[in-house]
Ligand SMILES: [Zn+2]
């Protein structure tokens with residue numbers, strides 16, 4: 001692999017070397033999203049990363065059989081004894097605080113048993129930008145306490161690669177059912193003559209074929225399918241073959257749900273998409289019932305890490321989490337509600353109403 005790398009000048013290093021150390025000062029080099037290269041945090045020396053965009057799909061029948069294990073030579077696993085989160089770090093790095101619950105009961109675990117990620121969507125911007133996006137978002141949260149808005153700082157923002165499985169499938173479905181369309185007709189005569197709507201039903205059956213590309217399923221409780229939907233889309237065009245350099249300076253969550261369970265979730269997602277496609281093709285207004293039976297062929301999967309910045313804010317003994325899509329800057333999350341701000345808003349509302357009434361009373 002080292003031979004594939006472009007020759008580097010004095011200020012760059014071959015980033016494929018084990019545990020990238022800065023050639024100038026010996027510090028650890030971390031992934032810098034702004035330049036998409038490795039950068040020494042200490043002296044600023046950079047090291048290019050030769051990205052490989054070649055997508056390889058993996059047969060689901062074989063599952064993890066042929067998958068490469070995530071070697072303990074390149075990653076280290078920490079577990080939080082407070083919330084149970086397991087985070088994966090680049091081999092040289094240490095975790096002292098849990099990014100999810102802020103507990104300091106986070107300790108080194110035995111080597112991670114799982115498979116190595118196939119692909120990664122590298123972070124596209126740094127923590128400072130993630131803070132900027134979050135602050136902009138927080139400004140729109142009227143009832144969030146000022147303390148919360150002020151707490152959005154670079155030190156509180158963690159870049160975490162979240163684990164997902166993506167699935168491709170060629171589907172063939174047969175269906176039968178009873179669907180209807182709304183019609184209108186004129187009934188009655190004389191004074192009672194009127195138009196009414198009714199549903200005209202018909203029986204349907206047929207076949208439907210469709211190809212599904214990269215159906216993404218989240219596989220960790222700290223980053224659920226719900227979270228993914230809220231932060232979607234992730235820029236798939238930036239996805240490249242996983243190399244350990246992308247993890248340097250960041251963290252990764254490990255997958256918790258099995259490949260089989262994730263595939264079951266993907267099938268549910270695909271099933272509902274197929275139903276919608278069939279309904280659309282039938283141009284119906286009402287579905288009485290619709291039975292769909294689907295077979296999947298040539299199913300493949302990829303294990304991909306997607307970039308998410310995460311900020312946890314502790315307020316009155318509760319944790320509030322804000323997440324930023326590390327490829328687009330989209331922000332989603334929950335903030336505490338400041339009772340004072342709600343009361344002020346109500347008072348302001350009452351005040352305005354009173355002013356309005358006075359205006360109406362005196363001038364109209
Ligand atoms: Zn350096």
Ligand SMILES: [Zn+2]
Nearest residue numbers: 080083098101
């Ligand atoms: Zn924790």
